[in-house]
Amino acid sequence: MAPSAQSGPKPPVHFSSSLTIAELAVLTGAHHISIHSESVIHPRARLDSLAGRVTIGRRCVVHERAMIGGSASSGLTSARSSVASPGVLSPTAAVAGSGGEASQSATPQSVTLGDYVTVEVGATIEAGGTAVGDGTVVGVGARVGAGAVVGKHCTLTPQSVVSPGEVVPDFTVVLANGMRRTDRRGMTELKNKGLARQIEVLRRLISSKPAKFA
Amino acid sequence: MSSRRPPRGEYIETDTGNKVARKATLVGTQNIMLGGKTVIQPDAIIRGDLVRTIHPSSQSGGNAAPQNNTAISIGRYCFLSRNCCLRPPGRLYKGAFTYMPLRMGDHVFIGAGSVVQAASIGSHVHIGAGSVIGEFAIIKDYVRILDGTVVPPNMVIPSFSIVAGQPARVIGEVPEGGHEAFELRDLYKTVGNNPQPAPH
Incomplete structure (x- = not known):
């Protein structure tokens, strides 16, 4: 088994009892991470609440190496550099400090995922008031910039980019070459049902270890 | 240099010649078949x-033979580069969701950071770095996929x-006579706990 990838402070978490979280998922940061009912976190998914709160809605699926939160500069290096930064050297100090900071900085630097959101392998969602609407699929290796607001039922195709601060309207399909179009298929109910079935299966296949993060 | 066998190398080398990095993440190892001489990088x-x-x-009795639970089968001389991700494709089948096995032939190279969710990959396939292979894609033999390619779900790529x-x-x-470039025997020797220099 690979060594624990836990680096940096352990964040305070708020888990629903019906959540499935793999043992190899990585949670770091100082702010609250809350995950609502029936969501699935795959191994090696990374949730970083160092900059602000991370909220994940109902029936979301976060795949391998997806990065949710973390500083806007660079997804993977942020967690490492944060360890070296002063003020968060010890986990206890960071948690104690977060109580005071949370009131000002939690909201502007947060990440919020709606319900039925799928974050595919290696996708990055940067912190900074970022919001992803219900039913949206963030494709493999896609990147949602800091402060971007992605609407409901959007599809970000693999390796597409939503730039920081951008507002993407509901039902938009974002293509990797920068083009956009609107999804008029009206498949949202069907997609949600399919996702619910997928979660049912994943709950049986992935052994959940929420106690590791509590 | 004095000890013949170093206590902890970067790779675990099995009897069948597989070289699996200690830092690789293999989940559900009992369902992964390695054909031998396969390299899995960190x-x-x-x-x-x-x-x-x-x-x-399973509908017709189902107690005839023990069920084959292989999720991922990999042939010989495959090379999985750093940060790549192999996962079986999943879909709705008769109203219920199921994952399907991912099969790979021999001499398959998967570049760094690629995500593969294909249904099957033939032999002598080269997948470049940063590529995404969509769910249930079928890739036949002697295919070269360049860096950063996004293969959509269900695509069939001919030989x-x-x-x-x-x-x-x-x-x-692939041009006439370009088939030798797919051979991964030499690449296999260049990694591991005592790597050999690449021949010229």
Whole structure:
């Protein structure tokens, strides 16, 4: 088994009892991470609440190496550099400090995922008031910039980019070459049902270890 | 230099010649089949735990033979680069969701950071770095996929194709006599706990 990838402070978490979280998922940061009912976190998914709160809605699926939160500069290096930064050297100090900071900085630097959101392998969602609407699929290796607001039922195709601060309207399909179009298929109910079935299966296949993060 | 066998190398070398990095993430190892002489580099992820949950035979009795639970089967001389991710494709089948096995032939190279969710990959396939292979894609033999290609779900790539773009398109054909370039025997020797220099 690979060594624990836990680096940096352990964040305070708020888990629903019906959540499935793999043992190899990585949670770091100082702010609250809350995950609502029936969501699935795959191994090696990374949730970083160092900059602000991370909220994940109902029936979301976060795949391998997806990065949710973390500083806007660079997804993977942020967690490492944060360890070296002063003020968060010890986990206890960071948690104690977060109580005071949370009131000002939690909201502007947060990440919020709606319900039925799928974050595919290696996708990055940067912190900074970022919001992803219900039913949206963030494709493999896609990147949602800091402060971007992605609407409901959007599809970000693999390796597409939503730039920081951008507002993407509901039902938009974002293509990797920068083009956009609107999804008029009206498949949202069907997609949600399919996702619910997928979660049912994943709950049986992935052994959940929420106690590791509590 | 004095000890013949170093206590902890970067790779675990099995009797069948597989070289698996200690830092690779293999989930559900009992469902992963390695054909031998396969290299798995650090930080690669293989999801063997996503097994098929619906079996076609299960409706008719189903107690004839022990069910084959292989989620990912990999042939000989395959090379999985750093940060790549192999996971079985999943879909709705007769109203229920199930994962399907991912099969790979021999001499398959998977570039760094690629995500593979294909249904099957033939032999002598080269997948460039940063590529995304969509769910249930079928890749035949002697295919070269260039760096950063996004192969859409369910695409079938015929033999001897060169594929690139987002979404992927067949942009050319593997030239006559270009088949030796797919051989990974020499590459296999250049990694491991006592790597050999690449021959010229």
